[in-house]
Amino acid sequence: MGCCLVFESVILSFNNLQGVISGAIGNLTSLIRLDMSHNQLEGKIATSLGKLCKLKRIDLSYNKFGGEVAEDFKIFSQCMLDGLESMSLENNYHGGQFPNELDQFKNLSFLSLQNNFIFGPIPKSMKRLSSLTWLDVSYNHLNGLLPESLGQLAKLETLDLSYNHLNGTLPESLGQLAKLGTLDLSYNHLNGTLPESLGKLVRLNYLDVSHNLMKGVVSEIHFANLTRLSYLDGSGNNLTLKVRDAWIPTFQVRALTLASWQLGPQFPSWLQYQGQLETLDIANTGISDSIPQWFWPKISNLGRLNLSHNQICGEIPRKFDVVQEVDLSFNNFKGLLPFFSFTLKFLDLSNNSFVGSIYHTLCGRIREPNSLYILNLGNNNLSGWIPNCWMNWPYLQVLNLENNNLMGTIPHSIGHLASLKSLHLRHNSLSGKLPQSLQNCTELVLIDLSGNAFIGGIPTWMGNSFWQLMVLNLRSNKFQGGIPYELCGLSSLQILDLAHTNLSKLVPKCFNNFMAMAKRQNSSGLISYAPSPTAGVPEKAFLVTKGREVEYSTTLKLVVSMDLSENNLSGEIPKGLTRLVGLHSVNLSRNHFTGKIPENIGDMEQLESLDLSLNKLCGEIPLSMSSLTFLSHLNLSYNNLTGRVPLSTQLQSLEISSFVGNKLC
Incomplete structure (x- = not known):
């Protein structure tokens, strides 16, 4: 058988x-x-x-x-x-x-x-799928309008059309989806306002319409029957919430994200009735009020709090118990810094008016190693010394203390930050020599110590320790001696700023070893550091280019520049410099360079700005300079150059001030 x-x-x-x-x-x-x-x-x-x-x-x-x-x-x-x-x-x-x-x-x-x-519009014939309970077509290339016929999918419980190119307004018929629990239309090009019919979705638990082009007014009617709502994200739209002062929402959300809405000028009083909040993001919502006392006890269970980019004033409590992420940047907070939870991973209190020491915040309640990844206290009025307790911060990746009134030296314990990628100490009153322990921070990608009073020579160990370093800014300090030969070991370097640092002697001939500067196309990983999906921090740097200071953030990965201006450097410009064909900006002005401009300077095809002014250069301008078609800023003034200016549309369009103080035709 x-x-x-x-x-x-x-x-x-x-x-x-x-x-x-x-x-x-x-x-x-x-x-x-x-x-x-x-x-x-x-x-x-x-x-x-x-x-x-x-x-x-x-x-x-x-x-x-x-x-x-x-x-x-x-x-x-x-x-x-x-x-x-x-x-x-x-x-x-x-x-x-x-x-x-x-x-x-x-x-x-x-x-x-x-x-x-998948592309194209959503067909109107979808209404015939009378049994459909789950529809997910997110992360495709759908376009066109949302058909009114979607409202006839009576059994639909989940509708996810996020991350497409849908446009037009939301159809009123969405309010007919009586069983709908999840609606995600985020990251499209939808416009208009939210239809009031959404307030009829009694089973709606998850609503995400973030990052669209919506504008208009949202009222209490929109939330009238949403008693089950636990997740609401409307951020990245231009919507205005208009509700009564005495409004008590029908919902209890765990996550509330309304960034870029208009909620102010008063602090939203209806938030006091949200007792289950785990995430609150009301950044950039036009609030210019102080925070009421009832708010602080509410945040004890919060995992994430973002009140940034408002004009909120007043002081914050000394004890701060948000669990993971806090962003209060770009407000008008004042007073002393708080103590905060040891579970915190992200803290940004920058661009406020906090005063006093940072010792108690960093060292005052040490019991165990802190889990913080990102600490940004920049642009405040903080003072005193940088405390010497960094051994308790082993996971720190980003440290930003720029634009304060900090003084003294960088403490030796900074060397315990083995995971540190980004160090911003610019524009303080720091002094002394750079600590040798800093060489232990081998993961560093960006160092900005500009605008201080550091002394001694630029450490030779920098070139051996920081193999990932892309940005080195030591501008406006009081270093002595020359540029160490070992610095040429920084093969990943894209931005080098040693301007106004009292340097002397010759420029090392090995500058052509800056391999990242020798690439015509640069696209580094210098974008952001994120301990969690919600806490991405774009890296930034301040650079002086074309005579003015510019902040680069999202485009930082594309910038390639070198600034050695306002020093006492002498000798000839190294010919190897012309091999750095990826450079966009070069400034060697206000030094004592002699000899001729390198003949092959035209090989640096990406140059947009070149400043060789106030040196002792002689001879003729190389003919190859006429090949620099992207050049928009050139300053060769006050040298000993002779002969004719090479003919090219780019050079002839420049101001006469680019050439004064020479013997040029």
Whole structure:
């Protein structure tokens, strides 16, 4: 007697399967469930799948399948129109237009096409999917308007269309989705205001319309029946919330993010009725009030608090118990710094008016190593010495104390910050020599010590320790001696500013070893450091270019510059400098350079700004300089240059002041 195996379920997920689906799978005609998710399968979906007429659930997500998504649905429509209930094709490479054939699957209740390359509008025929409870087409390229017919999907519980290119206004018909619990329309181009009909969604738990182009007024009506709402994110829109002073919301949210809304000028009194908050972000909301006393006890359970970019005034409590992230930057807070939780990972109190010492905040309640990743106290009125207790901050990646009134030396314990990537101490009154222990911070990507009174020579160990360093700014200090040869070991350096630092002697000939400056296309990782998805901090640097100080942040990774101006450097300009063809800005002015301008200076095709003024350069301007087509700022004034200015549209368009103080024709 023979026998055969009859499979109703085949589950092969998480097996690292590769290649294509075998056509033999079509022989499993009794199959009800097929799960081949989380593998490395590729190519088009096998046409033999169309023979599986009893199939109800299919999951091919997290593979490398490609092809037109409409063709895939034609395969499934051969004999599954009435049976198929769940389909997941997310995280593949499916393309083409959103399929019109979709409406034929009468019993389809779950559909996920997330993270593919599907484009085009959402078809109006979607209304025929009367059994649909879950629809996720996020992270695609959908465009066009949201059809009114979406409101006829009466059983829909989850609708996620985030990260697409949808435009137009939200249809009023969304208010008809009585069973809807999750609505995510974030990161699109939707405009208009929120429809009042959203207030009818009594089961709505999660609402995210953030990062669109919405404007207009949101009122109490919008939240009238949202008693189950626990997550609300409308940030990145230009909406105005207008409610009564005595308004008591019907909801108790855990996460509330309304950044860039207009909530002020008074601090929102309705927040006192939110007793379950874990995340609160009302940054840039036009609040110019002081914080009421009832607020501080409310934040004891908060994981994240962001009140930045308002004009909030007053003092904050000495004890601060927010668990993970605090951003109060760009306000008018004053008084002493607080004590804060040892579980805190992100603290930004910059751009306020805090005063006094930072000792009690950093060292006053030490019991165990702190978990802080990012500390920004810059742009305040803090004073005193930098405390010597950095051994308790082993996870710190970003330390910003710039633009305060700090004095004394950098403490030796700074060397315990083995994870430090970014050090901002600019514009204080710090002095003394740089501590040798700093060389232990081998992860440093940015160092800005400008505008202080540091002395001694530039340490030779910098070139050996900081192999990842991209920005070195020692501008306006009181160093002695020359530029150490070892500095040429900084092969990742893109920005070097040693201007006005009292340096003398010759410039090392090894400057052509700055390999990152020798690349024509630079795209560094100098963007942000983020201990969590919600706490990304874009790196920034202040650079003097074309005679003015400019702050670079999002474009910092593209900047390549060198400034050695206002020193006592002598000798000839190293010819190797012209090999740094990625440089955008070079300033060697106000030194004692002699000899000729290097003949190959025209090789530096990316140059936008070149300043060689107030030196003792002689000879003619090299003809190759006419090749510098991006040059918008040139200053060769007050040297001993002779001959003619080379002919080029760029050079002839410059002001005469670029050449005065020479013997040029």
